[in-house]
Amino acid sequence: MIFCVSGIMTQQEYVQYESVKSVNLKYWVPLMWFSNLLSKVRQEGRIYDDMTFKHLMEVRHSYVGLMSVFVNAIEPFGLELRTDRQLGW
Numbered sequence: 839m840i841f842c843v844s845g846i847m848t849q850q851e852y853v854q855y856e857s858v859k860s861v862n863l864k865y866w867v868p869l870m871w872f873s874n875l876l877s878k879v880r881q882e883g884r885i886y887d888d889m890t891f892k893h894l895m896e897v898r899h900s901y902v903g904l905m906s907v908f909v910n911a912i913e914p915f916g917l918e919l920r921t922d923r924q925l926g927w
Contacts, residue, residue, distance in 0.1 A: 872898055 842849050847868075858867050876898070880891050 866902075869898060869902060 842852050847855065851871075855864065855867055858864055873895070876885075876891065876894055879885050885891050885894075
């Protein structure tokens with residue numbers, strides 16, 4: 839709920855975010871929202887050229903790379919460890 843209070847996302851976006859079922863971290867959900875909105879805006883003609891669209895997608899891609907670094911820092915042994923813990927090994 840702190841995301842709604844701080845203005846990062848609306849209450850409706852928070853509900854949609856929480857409704858996504860995933861056994862992994864959900865950092866990718868807002869990135870997919872951004873990608874979908876960017877594609878929609880390009881189709882509507884509000885982004886006029888392909889270079890601007892490409893640049894914005896590259897910026898998004900740099901955040902994906904940064905997030906994967908964070909995920910590896912949080913889960914250094916990957917999902918195998920989590921699966922083993924869930925199995926009780």
